[in-house]
Each structure stands twice: as structure tokens, then as C-alpha cells.
Amino acid sequence: MSKDEQREKIAAALSPLDDMFAAMVRNGSMVIEPVQAPYIKSHQLHRLENNRVSRPISLHLAIAKDQAGTLLTRSSETMTQFSEAAEIAISDEAEALRWAQLYLEIAPPESGLFRILESAADIGFRPNLDDVDRARQQQVEQTYAPRIHAPAVRADNDGFLVTLFAMVGHDLERLDVSVGRDGAIALGRELLSADLPTVYWH
């Protein structure tokens, strides 16, 4: 399938869902990137990004074998419905980890900035902080540097448990993500430090 055919296929799947996004795909302003998710058996997933609008937009489109599309935005409700309806088979820890991260990337727990951290250095404090905020930065980094690590996964009962640290807006959180073998996701959140002077998201 050529790139133009691929683009038209995606536009056709989007058309019944959103005319504007379909037009963006057809006119080339939407960049299309296939998402490798072999554990989703019923759908092919595509990441769509448009940087030509005033504020970059990112969304995902799942295309079923019958070419029907499902638009996945930052709405948790839509994502939950999709994961329940789609045929998903998580076979090991690596797939559980990738699926948990993809799930949260598509539909983060809150609107606003969501970033999964590899270490405390990723918290992303703002430059130009005043003395009070700079002291807070140092305190948070000292406290959490030993604790924050890259996302980790282990088998848990019949499924898996993914543990990760993330910035949810300006809050530092620890997320425990239960991943079922059928792709079901259950989220446990622990607020570690609220309203940090981290970068703004727009």
C-alpha cells in the first residue's frame, strides 16, 4: 500500500467520525505514524499529529479489520470503551509495560501535561525560579531522586502490575497500573508532591 493509499484509507475511516480531522489527513497537514501494538489483535493503531494548527494536536485512530475507525482522544471514557471492545492479548511483561504507557499517553488521568519520568531529572522544573521555588526544587529532587525510576513491570496474579512515576499537570505522582491479559487497565494514583514549579504546558 502506497503512502497516498494509506492516507486515504485513514481519511476514509475518519470521515464518519470527524470531517475536520479527515480533511487534515487528506490535505497532508496531519502527520501519520503507525503505532506498533501487536497485542491489539482487532485493530491497527495510528498516531495522528498536526503541527500546522495554532496549538499542536495529537490523537490516535484505531482501524478495525472491517475498516471501521475509532477515534481515541484524551478522553479516558473513550479509551476504556475501546479497550473493552477491542481484542487485546497481553502475553508478557514487556507487552504489559508498552500497553500501559500507550494507554496513559492516549488518555492521561487528567487534562494537561502528562509526562512519564525515567528519573528525578525529568521532573522538568521551570527556569528563572525565585529563591523560594528554587529551594522547593532542591528539596523535591533530594527527596525523590532515590525513589523515582523508569517504569517497571512484574507479574501480578493473572495479570501484570506496572509502576511508574509521572508529572500529571504540576503534580508528581506514582501510578500503579494493573494490566489484565485482556488489556483491561485499572489505575492507582498516589500524589507525591503537588503544585510544583514545573514547565507550563500549552
Place this chain on the structure above:
Amino acid sequence: MRRLRAPLTGSKRRLTPLRNGWKREPKDLQDWGEEKWAEIEEAAAGASDWLEEQAEDFGEWLDEKTSDIADWAQETYDDVTETVDDLIEGGKTALDKLGQAIDDMVEGVKDAFLGEGGPVSEDDTKRFEKIQAILETIPGGQDALATMKKYRIGVTYKAGVGSFYDPETNTMVLDTAENPETSALTFVHEINHGKYHNEGLDPDATTVTRDEYIKARVEEEAEGAVLSIEAKMELEGTTVDVSKATFPQEQEYRQAYNDAIAAAKAKDPAASKEDLNKIGRAAGKKRVVKGFYDGEVVTSTKPPTPYPEFYGKDWDNQNGVVTK
């Protein structure tokens, strides 16, 4: 006009002929000659007077005719001028009517193909009513609404993709997740992008340098941010509760705004409120621009990217520059 008279016609001054031929004495002949000479002189004097009189009459006649011609020429000129003026005035009226008809036609075509701006569906209209009511209470909101109408910017709602302005369709998308107060302030921000696009103020990456492109885009983004913050400050003086609406760099703007005003007051206690506001606004915007350049604000892309870097990559892409 006097008629010309024939010279000497009817004159009594005729030469008297020699009655007795040449047989008269020389003395008589001399007398006769002198008499005739006197008659000739008298006749010549009469002719001279007549000629002088005729010349005078002719001069008067010529003056009279010249004056008549001048009067006629002036009158004719006035008539022609008036006629031309009438023609011009008539032409102007006709052109005005034609221009109005063309304007009406263009507006009609725009209405048909571009829409009238504002909400694009009944659902959008219902959602937008609350936002419009908020915006109408403040000058910044009224300006934003006027810009929407002027440039026929459409407004629609979508869930979960954030709020943005799409120059391709001249449409603003507002996120349904935002409450009306936040959405009103977002509207003020995004409408500024629509204004920049419709007024041709957004830079063309293929005709400006990379640095010029980044600077222009950052300025545009900062201007939108400032307008939202200022709209919020205006709403704080009303019954609209905007305490839950926060915008990037709002605190930094307020700090710079207040510091600049305090400094200006200390320097000139008699400074007017308007002047102080201008000083505060300039300082606030400068601070916001600095924040964008320093990476205080990141994009909603994956990964989140500081705006100058994001715009730089955008320039690279549009100019075929390959970056790692």
C-alpha cells in the same frame, strides 16, 4: 455702432474753377492758387478729423465685440464646467452604487461559502452562548468577538484534543473539557491566532530566516497568552468567577506588571492610570516572551518541546532542512 460716412460727401467745400481761363493776370492767378490751397488744407483737415473719428468708432466697436466674445467664452466655459461636474458627480454616484452592489455580492458569496463566523452548529451555538455572555462583559472579550465576526472565524467544539485555531479552515476548536470561564479566556487567546492569520501577520517560513520565523511565532504566541491573562484580570472586576482559570505565565506576568507600575509610580507619582497600565503591560509581555524563549512553556507534542525549538523544527521542515 456708427456707420462709416463717405469722405466729402455733401461737403460744401468744393474747389472753385477758373472762370476766365488762363487769361487772367498773374496776380489773380496767385490769389486763386492761395484760395485753392486754403480750400485743400481745409478739406484735408476735415478728412483727418473724419478718419480720426472713424478710428475711434472702430476701436470702441472692437472693444465692445472683444468684451462680448469674452463674456460668451466665460459663459460657455461655465456651462461646460457645470456639465462636466454633473457628469463626474453622476459617475461617482453610479460608481458608488456599483461598488455597494459588488460589496453586497462579495458578502453574499462569503456568507454562502465561508459562513458568517461564530458557532458552526446548533450544539456549538448552545455551548458558545455562555462564553459569549462572559466575553461581552469586558473590553478584551468584546474585541475578540468583533474579530471573530470580522474575519468570519468559525467556532466548534471537540472533546479531548485541546483548543486550537486551524488556519486551513479558519475555524477555532474549543475543548469541551474546559469550563465556560476558562473557555472564554482560551477563546481570546486563539482568536488572536485567527487575527494574525487573516491579517497576514503570521510569518511565511519559506521567505524569512529561521530566527525571524521563531521570533515572529513566539511573539504571536506570547501576545495571545497576554491577551488571555489581561482578559482574566478584566473579569476579576466583574461577577464572573475566574479563580479556577489559570494560564501559563500568569503569575510571572502579574509580577512584572506590578513591579513595573510600582517603579513608574516611584519615578513619577503624577503618572496617569493609562500610562501606568501601558508600562505594566509592556513589562508583562516582555516577561512572557522571555519565558517562552527560556523554555518555561512547552508544547503539547510528544515529547513536550520548548516553543523556540518547536518553531525552529517547523521552519526546518518547511524549508526541507533535515535535522537529527
